[in-house]
Amino acid sequence: MASTGEPLAGMTLNERLYALGLFDRFDKALAGRNRDALRTILIEVEVSDVDETTDQLLNSPPEVDF
Secondary structure, eight states, rough: OOTTTOOTSSSSSHHHHHHHHHHHHHHHHHHTOHHHHHHHHHTTOOOOOHHHHHHHHHOOOOOOOO
């Protein structure tokens, strides 16, 4: 978890998710294409444009594991 006062603004989305311990929730929300859950998580990690980021995440092709 992030310590009090740790700036999230200079971090990537992945770094923010890691710092706040939200990777599992994020992965589940993305895999389930759960727009409301994704929006909630993006708000928690202080993403500036939640709606645009949510749209980008849901419109991108899913990653394939080889």
